[in-house]
Amino acid sequence: MSEQSAPSTQSVFRDGLLRGQVALVTGGGTGIGLGISELLAQLGAHVVLASRTAEHVEKAAQSIRDAGGSASAETLDVRDPERVNGVVKKIAAERGRIDVLVNNAAGNFYAPSESLSPNAWRSVIEIDLYGTFFCSQAVLPVMKTQGGGRIVSISMTLHYRGWPLMAHATAAKAGIDALTRTLALEWAPWGVRMNAIAPGPIPTEGVRKAFTPPPAAGGQVPDVFAAEKAMESYARKAIPAGRWGTPRDIANMVAFLASPAGEWITGAIMVVDGGEWLAKNPAPQMQRP
Ligand code: NAP
Numbered sequence: 001m002s003e004q005s006a007p008s009t010q011s012v013f014r015d016g017l018l019r020g021q022v023a024l025v026t027g028g029g030t031g032i033g034l035g036i037s038e039l040l041a042q043l044g045a046h047v048v049l050a051s052r053t054a055e056h057v058e059k060a061a062q063s064i065r066d067a068g069g070s071a072s073a074e075t076l077d078v079r080d081p082e083r084v085n086g087v088v089k090k091i092a093a094e095r096g097r098i099d100v101l102v103n104n105a106a107g108n109f110y111a112p113s114e115s116l117s118p119n120a121w122r123s124v125i126e127i128d129l130y131g132t133f134f135c136s137q138a139v140l141p142v143m144k145t146q147g148g149g150r151i152v153s154i155s156m157t158l159h160y161r162g163w164p165l166m167a168h169a170t171a172a173k174a175g176i177d178a179l180t181r182t183l184a185l186e187w188a189p190w191g192v193r194m195n196a197i198a199p200g201p202i203p204t205e206g207v208r209k210a211f212t213p214p215p216a217a218g219g220q221v222p223d224v225f226a227a228e229k230a231m232e233s234y235a236r237k238a239i240p241a242g243r244w245g246t247p248r249d250i251a252n253m254v255a256f257l258a259s260p261a262g263e264w265i266t267g268a269i270m271v272v273d274g275g276e277w278l279a280k281n282p283a284p285q286m287q288r289p
Helices: 031-042 054-066 081-095 118-146 167-190 205-210 228-238 247-258
Strands: 022-026 046-051 070-075 100-103 149-154 192-199 269-272
Touching (some): 022 031, 022 118, 031 054, 031 070, 031 100, 031 247, 100 247, 149 167, 247 269
Parallel strands (some): 100 149, 149 192
16 A cells, blocks of 8 residues: 555454444534444444434435445534434434444634634534533433443544634634543443544545635635645645545544443543644744734
8 A cells, every 4th residue: 555545445343343332423424424424334333423414414324324334314403402412312212222422523614813703613612512512411321321332522633732723623622622531530430431533634525615715814824625736745744644534544443442442441532643743743824914
């Protein structure tokens, strides 16, 4: 395999590894969440894909069923604890259990903090951080009753050093890391394992849209995803492993944590980024007046 080729989509895990399990993946209809849903279904779990847009989750659940997996779709906004609780109760009533929760739903965009509106700030903090808490809290009674479960939240690495124009998302993900460690301690006695994954850059459609600079930004916002050529050269320069990440890279870590191999892992934040953050790449430079 050349240094930059994408990993195989063949699963490295044994067939039926998660047979009989039920997984709930927020934001499971697109990007990284879809990659996670596909792998968990491939390993035998029934996967419930949940997000705001019916088209996203229904189309993705259908594609998983077409490939021979078991999947269903629910619409919800992770910011709405009543709806989250309703969906969790429905899954538990229909399926009898929830073994795995993946808190993957998030919102993000580049914006100077100086002019970030209260609504924009609130929206990202509420989707990423409140949503992670509401979903985790909602599945806890189900996991307690069945003797345990696995919660995996998708974080990031940009708050390790700070990242201009992303005050909202870096603050939210730092909160998710704190929540991961605290809930790991609180919920361990009930057999609930609480971990997070910090992905490096993965050029999903969602990321491409979120990071295409608005015309008004006057070039202040770096458009690293602008062209395939620029992307390749960024990957060669900035990612020691020499390639961009894929949803499957993250899905593999979720499957590992959900499997018996993850039994003794809790409160961990697993960095899956080809070494990007350690390589000390310069953060986007702000223009001086
Ligand atoms: P994406 O495709 O845009 O995924 C975001 C998902 O969240 C969408 O499926 C969206 O579906 C759902 N969502 C957004 N707001 C929601 C809400 N209020 N309630 C329920 N669902 C909501 O982007 P992605 O790149 O795959 O990102 C997935 C995760 O990886 C995120 O947590 C992101 O922060 C993290 N991450 C990504 C990268 C990267 O480079 N791609 C790097 C580090 C971390 P609907 O629109 O249907 O609601």
